[in-house]
Amino acid sequence: MAGDVLTPGQVRIHAAGATQEEAMREAADILQAAGAVTGAYYDAMQQREQTVSTYMGNELAIPHGTNETKDAILDSALSFVRYDGGIDWGGDPVTFVVGIAGKGDEHLEILSQIAILFSDDDEVATLKAAATPEELFALLSTVNGS
Numbered sequence: 001m002a003g004d005v006l007t008p009g010q011v012r013i014h015a016a017g018a019t020q021e022e023a024m025r026e027a028a029d030i031l032q033a034a035g036a037v038t039g040a041y042y043d044a045m046q047q048r049e050q051t052v053s054t055y056m057g058n059e060l061a062i063p064h065g066t067n068e069t070k071d072a073i074l075d076s077a078l079s080f081v082r083y084d085g086g087i088d089w090g091g092d093p094v095t096f097v098v099g100i101a102g103k104g105d106e107h108l109e110i111l112s113q114i115a116i117l118f119s120d121d122d123e124v125a126t127l128k129a130a131a132t133p134e135e136l137f138a139l140l141s142t143v144n145g146s
Contacts, residue, residue: 005110006078006140010034011133017085020094024049024063027079027099036077036101037065044069045099049090058118059095061087064107076106080140082127095128 010030018026028042044065048054055061065072079099087094098114100107117123117140130136 005076005106006080006137007034008134008137010077010079011137011140012079012081013130013133013136014081014083015085016083018083018087020049020061020087020089023061023081023083023087023089023094023097024099026081027063027097030079030081031077031099031101034075034077034079036073036075038072038074040069040072041065041101044072053090053092055089055092055094056115056118058121058124059093060098060114060118060124061089061092061094061096062098062100062111062114064100064102073101073103075101076103076110077101078110080136082130082136 024045025042028037028045031037031041032039045063048064048066054063081097083095083097100110102110127136127139130139
């Protein structure tokens with residue numbers, strides 16, 4: 001995969017919870033700050049969510065845009081935010097919100113890496129136990145292909 005899709009600055013931990021909208025907005029803002037998407041991407045995320053929930057199980061949601069909004073994506077990147085207070089994601093409990101922007105089909109590879117990570121309960125417990133964003137980032141280095 002070209003370059004690192006995740007940098008330490010794109011990983012955050014919040015002690016509090018958030019609404020689904022706030023979490024999606026933050027994911028979009030992080031991706032935008034990373035130069036991966038335009039301001040239109042948040043709307044694209046909302047469109048996708050109205051069609052199909054991006055809740056993946058194991059307290060994970062991965063908001064991302066629809067295929068029709070590819071022009072809002074400039075580069076591949078991830079945002080990774082842990083909300084210790086939790087989020088009600090359309091009726092499902094979410095702790096981790098991973099925003100994904102994929103140029104071309106790159107997001108499919110990124111998605112599969114995250115799905116593998118979150119399919120392991122021990123891995124999820126480790127991610128929940130990480131005390132700092134830096135520690136969390138180190139645990140996530142697998143998604144950068146290293």
